Amino acid sequence: MEQQHTMKLSEAVARNPFVRLDAPASVDFLSGEHIAIVGPNGAGKSLLVEMLTGKYLLREGSLEYDFRPAPTNYAYKNIKYITFRDTYGTSDFYYCYQMRWNQTEQDDVPEVADFLDAIPEGALRDRLFALFDIEPMLRKKVVHLSSGELRKMELAHVLSSSPRILIMDNPFIGLDAVVRRQLYELLDELSRTTDLQIVLVLSMMEDVPDFITHVIPVDGCRVDEKLSLQSYRERYKKEDAAHRAAEEALFASLEKRIAELPYKNENYVSEEIIRFNKVNISYGERTILKDLDWTVRRGDVWALRGENGSGKSTLLSLVCADNPQSYACDISLFGRKRGSGESIWEIKKHIGYVSPEMHRAYMKDMPAIEIVASGLFDTIGLYLRPHPDSLAVCEWWMDIFGIASLRDKSFMQLSSGEQRLCLLARAFVKDPELLILDEPLHGLDTFSRRRVKRVIEAFCRRNDKTLIMVTHYSEELPATITNTLVLKKN
Helix, strand or coil: CCCCEEEEEEEEEECCHHHCCCCCEEEEEECCCCEEEECCCCCCHHHHHHHHCCCCCEEEEEEEECCCCCCCCCHHHHEEEECHHHHCCCCCCCCCCCCCCCCCCCCCCCEHHHHHCCCCCCHHHHHHHHHCCCHHHCCCEHHHCCHHHHHHHHHHHHHCCCCCEEEEECCCCCCCHHHHHHHHHHHHHHHHHCCCEEEEEECCCCCCCCCCCEEEEEECCEECCCEEHHHHHHHHHHHHHHHHHHHHHHHHHHHHHHHCCCCCCCCCCCCEEEEEEEEEEEECCEEEEEEEEEEEECCCEEEEECCCCCCHHHHHHHHCCCCHHHHHCCEEECCEECCCCCCHHHHHCCEEEECCCHHHHCCCCCEHHHHHHHHHCCCCCCCCCCCHHHHHHHHHHHHHCCCHHHCCCEHHHCCHHHHHHHHHHHHHCCCCCEEEEECCCCCCCHHHHHHHHHHHHHHHCCCCCEEEEECCCHHHCCCCCCEEEECCCC
16 A cells, blocks of 8 residues: 655755755655654754745755645645744734833734634634633733743644644743643644644654654754654664763863853842842732742742743743832842832843743844843843953853854844853853843753753852742752742732
């Protein structure tokens, strides 16, 4: 019996030279297979997918589709693709920095219901709404959603369309542990009981789900041959063991360089970095934070935990002075009560900050080093030309994070993981007194996650450095954690 190739790419070369893999690509997707495309950040995974979906026209080779038993053979009807970038761009294109916290100019901003009300009534809708806890989100402005809530909205929208092929870029990141497990179980069930073909694009190369049947490794902008899941796992185990042995010397060198950084002696003298006294935050009838007492002292390393929508991002916005409600609350930063005369810029120059949402604020075609340099001025755009000495500092931190070679590349042309590393370098570039990392390993590949975790640990071992780190997973936390705050939904 002839095998059905749902998607088949043969010796394919993209027409556009700026979005081209380093070698012709040949991959075939057979009906009944569920495939993971795996590789490090910047390997070319997204390029391969965008060739498969027809986004990039071919100069050489061929692309064939066979979507049976779907009633049509049109790619746009049968292939649905949700990407990391889409979560922070397409669905909330009205977004601008701080709009989430400021209430002005929001009349025309869409609500979640505007995106999801078109989902037909039925068992699938009910299940998706229950899985992602959609009902409480329906009347919320899209710009008010946390990164995890945005992810849930996008997933519900795409899964409801019942495509023949569902391509998901890092689908589990940004989701709390419960929802992550439930989504895993849903995809597992769909892979066994429907004609849906699931394709996952994964940067965490060790994290391939059991319902996947085959793996296509991509590295160095070259596509490797398709492997069975078992063969891939055996190969990865050997390669990772060799990689771990080689990277230890590198990580030790990075830790030494960070430990030897000089101090600028510009820190506040207060032993108390943050104090919240009975802080309450509400949006309309929804209470986000209620009677929150919290004290962060100099040198503390805090883990901030909680399910999606529990108020983690709101809490951080109060610390960073982005939320206008912070001035109506009893909050002290660096020993000074909020509203006692300090400017927002005076606060920010002591804080390094990164979050998944920052991807939404950087949608301009700027060199990567200018993105990093904007952290020196606490701006989204680079409004001041940095001094050569400042650029040298930016380059130093880019080297620490392994992205020195991306210095002059356009930020918009980088992979989502490479963008993340740039934004991490931006957070560190001031050598801040207080470092706030909201899901810093979000979208990073296996090696980069280990590297960034060691960089964070080395930074926290320095005197007078204070850290607040948000994550859903304990294994992502640095070994230097001293305290934990868990937020609950009200």
